[in-house]
Amino acid sequence: MARVWIYDRLNTVDYQEAARRAKRKGRKPPARWRVMYYDRAGKLRSEVSPTSTAAKDRRTELEASLKSGTYIDPVDANVSLGEMAEKWLESRHDLKPSTWWKYRGLLDNHVLPRWGELPLPAIQREDIAVWVAKLLKSKDDGGSGLGPSQARHAYRVLAMVLDWCVPARLAVNPARGVKLPVQPEAEHVYLSYQQVELLADAAGSLRTKYDRPTACAAINRALILLLAYTGLRWGEAAALRVGKVDLDKRRIRVSVTFYEVNGVQHEGLPKNGKRRTVSIPAFLVPVLLPLIEDRDPNELVFTTARGQSLRANNWRVREFNAAVEAAELDLAGLTPHKLRHTAASLAIAAGADVKVLQLMLGHADAAMTLNIYGHLFPDRLDEVADVLDTQRSLALAA
Template sequence: MAKKNGQNQGSITKRKDGMYMAQLSVEGKRVTKYFRTVREANSWRIETLHKIQCGLFYAGPKLTLAKYLDEWIISRKDSIKQKTLLQYKSIIDLHIKPILGTKNINEIKPADIQALYNSKISSGTGVRTVRLIHSVLHCALNHALKLGIIYRNPSDAIYKPKAIKNEMKILDENQVKSLLFAAKGKRLEALFKLAVTTGLREGEILGLKWSDLNWDTHQVNIQRQVQRVQKTGLVFSDPKTAAGRRMILLGLGTILSLKDHCKRQLFEREFMGNQWQDNDLIFPSTHGTPLDPSNLLGQFKELLREANLPNIRFHDLRHTAASLMLRQGISIKVVQERLGHSDAGMTLNVYSHTIPGMQKEAAEKMDEITAIIELNEVFEKVGDQTGLQ
């Protein structure tokens, strides 16, 4: 027999199998849930009624995932960077909507999501892209969970593909000298010097302005980066993380290199005349606009070939700088701050395996400690035998 709770308050019915069926009407559609006890059924009924009154449950029964994701992406517009927003939208439009978009959001099961990932991998989609699909979908469904549109996040039950780490390629001290020798006299000589002495990210280097540099204190403030945004082009944006906004000190050699670069740039400005677009950038294009990363990459690859060096990424200069600093015994905390990592643990996780010398030093120090202990034990034994105290 059904237990009624007044108009629009839903009902609870005990079934023949002993289960309790709770029902509510939401915008003319009946919503039904089953529970083991009447107490659980009534708790769900009361909680759901409260959500309906607060406007949280209104769309769940008939809202498609595609429609929800459209609304979700709009809600994120002011909380994430434009490039990230466009990346999210691309992942949704190209990968999620075509397969799951027509399903009601509260009917999506873990098996549906797993099937999506499996189909992507089978069709040749990269692991990194599938992990991005998971991140976007999981984040969007978590928000739906908070709003009360769904009662659980089905992507929680999914195993996302294991990340494949790119091999870290690092130049040694002699190779760095060869690179800088090859860059001698070239337009971006100071850029490569700055990259290997500071470990700055490519976007951070391209976003540096002369106003960020203090010639007297040798300090440079990192407070922006250059990024490429789809359909917009190159734009200035905040650093990658909060820790990325930082101040670092430059060595005298780097400062002298930048002074030579400044003189060269003044000549360029005079030569270009009205064609020069002044953005106060330290490393602009030949017209004063932000330097395109693809142009920088081309010049970098040319240097590598000229110096007969391994074909590494520009980002590997950051890894090179970090590893050289650590090998020189520079404090992990200082290296972390120069790189703009959020904590020293992250720096250690990324770079500790590149410093085999640290393992050797630790082994030798432990041997020294135990050798002292063993020697003390010998003295004690001699003292016992001779009766000396």
Template sequence: MGAVIALPLVEPEEPRRRRSKKRANGQGSIYQRKDGRWAGAAYVLTADGTYKRVPVYGRSAEEVDAKLTEIKSRSNRGLPTDATGWTIASYSDYWIEHVASPKLRPTTLVRYRSLVARYVVPAIGKRRLTALTPADVRLMLAKAASTRTAGRKDQPEDERPKVSARTVQQVHAVLRAMLSQAVREELLARNVARLVQAPAPEREEIHPWAEAEARAFLAAVRAHRLHALFVVALALGLRRGELLGLRWSDVDLDAGQLWVWQTLQRVRGDGVVFGPPKSRRSRRVLTMPVVVVQALKRHRSVQAHERKLADGQWQETGLVFTTATGRHVEPRNLNTAFGRLIARAGVRPIRFHDLRHTCATLLLAAGVSPRVVMDILGHSQIAVTMNIYGHVMPAMQQEAAGHIDAALSEPEEADDGGDD
């Protein structure tokens, strides 16, 4: 029997930790931790607009790779990595700052911020974005509708009127727009705000001047330094911000054309702001009636005289309608001056915006096509024109019926006294 050779015991080697192959720059790294779990990290966009290294974990390299691919894809689309944990409050901050702010007019942005802060966040701000339901939206709208307005300081809260249906409709519109963006960014599968119908506001009653009232007002304020502003408002229906933002470079008195390219608004917290008109269709080119051209020529002469009188105090802004020293006209000051001129003229009081309504109703009553009126006013859709000025339509329909009678009626036969 041969000798038995004892072999030394060899401890089994620890399994070598698996490592993934080297990944390209920007794809993130993947490695296995000591506890056996897999981890990875990549630099991705965050809600504040900066990039930071974000870790992900999984039970396999393939699972981590899929997670890295997903967060990188979101980052490349401009979607912050922390979006998956957003509440309505946090997403609204992101939406206002990165989506609404770059494309909205300053005054509209201030209004959106106010609606979100006052009505949306208090009602549903803590709800997770992905967990929001139509019932939550209805609750939010009900709370908004029951909110009292600020009212007078000495007025008891229970006697203050509730917010208007128009405000509730705007709250719903802001939430709907915000959730639509979340759907486009694939954070939500559907927009639950679209499943809830907001209350329809009552149609605003407008009280424009009749032709005689408009003529009487212009005659009474002919000597006022801003007479031309009121002529333009009544003849072309420009909004207050469009009038105050009008520049001489936007007016061609020889060709009789006027370009509406910018507006002037006073924005709370930002002061006076120049911005684009209300909508894309509000950017428009208008043909000026002779009465407007003549009024602007007189106004240009008056402004040139004021420039000389102001001497070194004149501030050149290029604006058509200014103060006596060339500075912009404050919107509220214009409203105040308009009220005083109405009292001096002895005509029926109206709001400044009703000058725009007066222009529209005078045009429609004169038989101008609603489509042309829409273009002059800069409405986005003809339905807006028809809804606001539907009260003028019956008179136009009666006139149209008369035209049809004249065109199609058979001539009456002369009665010769004979039998039928």
């Protein structure tokens, strides 16, 4: 027995009666053609078609999808994007809370207002492309006023939800292939040894308008030097415990980080969920010693004058920015995160290879390290060619 066939309802009593009722009421008669088929579970299903041609096209489509295993139950496909987005987000137990809430915000502010009520089959690639373009438009022009990076993030969340619906509810992801806005290259800011020292000294000498040391003046110098020479992320340094610092071996174990969700500080695994060990230069030993000597291993290395944990925004605005100004560093775009880039640039200049740098910075793989810092590695093409030339000459002369 064929799995898909077309049934003409014209000569059935039920259809003729329905057609007469429709004619009396001045309505269009019901669809004459019915496509009958057994789905993958062996259940008899049917769909109506207005014309013979449409019925034949649907039969061909069903035969192909049932044969290839790509058949999707129309009932399953007709669910809204909003319903699937909520299920998708609920299933993402693998995400850090900060990432989960970031996705929550992108869904609520940009994805669901446009796509939430639409059934999955109604979402088309060209409409997604228009939506991405509108995200970039200014609010005065009816857009969302997002930059290229945020627009890409919003698109990525939509694409992940749609990916999650393939193949059970969608045959393909309509978001794939949409051209995305070009993300401008990040501004590279790398401090020299002298600039790092100026910044650290200025940060350690900060005073309030009442001529008292600022809340973090006592730890600022050590913190800035640590960030600039080890490549720790700011949250990793802020969450560093005394017991994780071994000054005898000059090692720091990076096992946790601070992050904030809705203004509340949390502690979790470092980015990528990977712990690591980093080395510290010898000159940092006497700088860090006063901050860890005779202290409980569970205490934070860096705290405010009142013993509170550091908060990223407060420290950046009140301490770091003030230190940049006091040090008279004329470097546009200088942020605490640029100290991590500085650590990478100084390490490369000191001869660190890409694998060492990857381990130092805690990147997922060396490819990520090269993507970010590849331009800093020296061009050694001539050096390699010269060695090959020398080795060839020695080999042929032997």
